[in-house]
Amino acid sequence: MADSPVAVSCSNCSVRRLCLPAGLSLAEIDRLEQVTGKKKVIKAGESLYRAGDSFQNLYAIRSGSFKNVVIAADGDTQITHFALPGELLGLDAYSTRVHSSYAEALEDSSVCLLPFAQLEVLAQQVPALQQQIYSIFSEELRKENEILMLLGKRSADTRLAALLMNISSRYACRGYSPNEFILSMSRTDIANYLGLTAETVSRLFTRFQKQGVIQVNGRVVQIQNLLGLSEIAGTHCGYEGEV
């Protein structure tokens, strides 16, 4: 929401290190910027795309955060990802040409539109971009594997601790404090993502607080004992090397 109306450019974007331009030369970034002209602002609670929408763009988050949600045939939902600045949304729609999930802003946010048809052509000409796209796809797969491990094998407290570690380290990557942050998602969202109920998540927050590993006040979280938290997470700290 605090975005000035200046032209969008990767070269002065604060998350370029984490985003599509990573690993590209200045000349290559120049060419990329011819594709990434448009910016879009999304208010908290609004959708960037919906399940069923035709696939046109990838979206690179400039600021804010999103939840990515898949919907089962019976209407049940599962949050698969909390996305932060620098991350790409919409990758899973490429093969079917239709979005099978939706992305909803957790706070007022802004994104770059990346028309995939154009991006594809450019990647054909710029090997480094091609490689970066593969890299992002591959990294997404690796991250999903970590979450599978969390949902398949871990107890409730381990799951929540791992999520907190993960968010903390991703904020740190983006230059924010790893020890104090505001969760942009509700307890219900956290519970959905972790395969738990909101009640369980709430109880865990108060338990962690009693144990002295964190301090919670609504959505404001301070980590007071990072080591303790990582022990609860079982050294699966932030599910390792997450961005």
Next chain:
Amino acid sequence: MADSPVAVSCSNCSVRRLCLPAGLSLAEIDRLEQVTGKKKVIKAGESLYRAGDSFQNLYAIRSGSFKNVVIAADGDTQITHFALPGELLGLDAYSTRVHSSYAEALEDSSVCLLPFAQLEVLAQQVPALQQQIYSIFSEELRKENEILMLLGKRSADTRLAALLMNISSRYACRGYSPNEFILSMSRTDIANYLGLTAETVSRLFTRFQKQGVIQVNGRVVQIQNLLGLSEIAGTHCGYEGEV
């Protein structure tokens, strides 16, 4: 195991429809075959690659089946995928250049080696191949999302029913009977994949049998009431459109 020693070629491969050549012209497949020369046979229980191995190849399954397993810091494992002929293994290692998971043959199997460095160069020249690679990556992401839903939200019986539906439909895609098949994985593997214990899986098999939806004898499964099974799976049949 039943593979003759003829040269590997995509054009006469029974799973080319499901694999990398899908959507390529004959001329393009010709070029692809210059990259995919080598075949490798893997015996049941052996690894195709291990966690920590450097990333050199993608592997396309010609025959047999594999489990893909991620390993946590504490040694705990999670099967993320049961892979069948036509599917690609190793995609998640691209970004780090190191395999973070391992792939183990569930039965005697054979694979094509796809040196990624060469594949990448070829994809740069052949847009249809480029698109097929994106498509496979994207499809993998979509499939993982379905599994997340399964692990995050579903009861034990729903999980197993969904897996059976999934395997059934994937066999059907490959020209085998959807109603009678031999599971190539152990109960323990199924349990690990579904986030359950072997005991629970075993109990479910006998319960499904008592309910008359399937007939089980060790690893031989006959589906007797597909509709009933899909109802237990909650219409999340085979987690939709799986290959």
Next chain:
DNA sequence: CGCTACATTGAATCGAGTCAACCGGGGTGG
């Protein structure tokens, strides 16, 4: 001011895990 949505807390329930015993087939070695 009161409505609504989100969050917390408590008590009771239940699904799946744990622990342990047992079965049966296949391979090994005496």
Next chain:
DNA sequence: CCACCCCGGTTGACTCGATTCAATGTAGCG
């Protein structure tokens, strides 16, 4: 050839973590 063991699978009894249901608290907003 048979005895034995080992491993995968099955079954039962008990336990426990997380859900469910319900009540209460709290903050933001028209």
